Amino acid sequence: MTKTQGIILSGIKYKESSKILKVYTRDLGKISVMAQGALKPKSQNLSSTEIFTISDFNLKKGRSFFYIESCDLVHSNYSIRQDMDKMIIGFYILELIDKSLPEEEENIIIYELLLKTLMILNTFNNPILISLGFGLKLATFLGYRPVLTGCAICDATSSPSWEFHPDKGGIVCDACSRGTGRKISQGEIGILNKLLLSTFEEIKTLNIQEETLGKLHGLISDYLLYNLDRREFKSLSLLKQIEHLNGLNS
Ligand SMILES: [Zn+2]
Incomplete structure (x- = not known):
């Protein structure tokens, strides 16, 4: 027992x-x-x-x-089930945990991360922000923290522009990238770094534009997909379908 x-x-x-x-x-x-x-x-x-x-x-x-x-x-965690956006992001968070961890292997740090994330999702009304913070922290605890302080290939710390490449492990400078990744601005890199280093209490106070948040969430979920060797998250496909339907209705 x-x-x-x-x-x-x-x-x-x-x-x-x-x-x-x-x-x-x-x-x-x-x-x-x-x-x-x-x-x-x-x-x-x-x-x-x-x-x-x-x-x-x-x-x-x-x-x-x-x-x-x-x-x-x-x-x-009753409120997560009462709000469609929270519920889908909640499904995504659980899907990440399910797909990234082997059976019957305890990990107290990741357990505490999930526990805290769901409790905050339950009460806080910006699920994408919490999900982005969670994704970055989970990647770090799983051993593949994204490189965000300099070029993932040549270590350069300054560049006229940056791209994000999941397969290279993070941001890539102008000289190393060949226009195959997604552009990421200095400000957006700064936001990811801040989220990586902040507690959830600090993250809750951040004020980030919805559009930027959506873009960064997409980049990090692609990064997680790449590292988990998967093609899509069922939960996020569902989110896209719902957004598409909402678009059709309005
Ligand atoms: Zn470089």
Whole structure:
């Protein structure tokens, strides 16, 4: 029997009233958990097994799954599920955690990062800003912090213009780039550096133009995609579809 706190990353219905959950736990890392009877209306585990929720678990290890002996809700992160933008960014954050971490390998620093990020997303109304801060910090903790203080190829610290190249590991100077990356201004590089070095409390006070924020979020999610060896994030494709539909309606 293991006692640990965990964050629900995803859940799929299993048989009549059970759920198979993916849970990122403080002590066991990412695990699969069978929540038997969790979908029964009177189940005590109904609210504590919802996506984005933080719960304290007593788990028993079986052959293919961990099984819930008991669990207690710690924080529901209810507001994330009530706001479409927050929810999609929340899905993106959970998708990043799911895709970047192996099964059953604990990492307390990344656990604390996810915990804090979801709690802030729940109460703070700029999900893209929080998501960008999270992406930069996650990349750093995973060992591929982007190079943002000089050219990733030749180390030059000044250049008339800069490009961002995920495959080179960060910003690239005018002399080294061949016009194949996306342009990034000195000011935008400064914002990324600031986000990398700031706490979330400091990040919350930053005032960044929506357009700039969207662009930088795109660059960093491309950077994460490249390092995770993936082509797209399901959550962000969903966001693009919704934005497209909104565009059509207006
Ligand atoms: Zn260079």
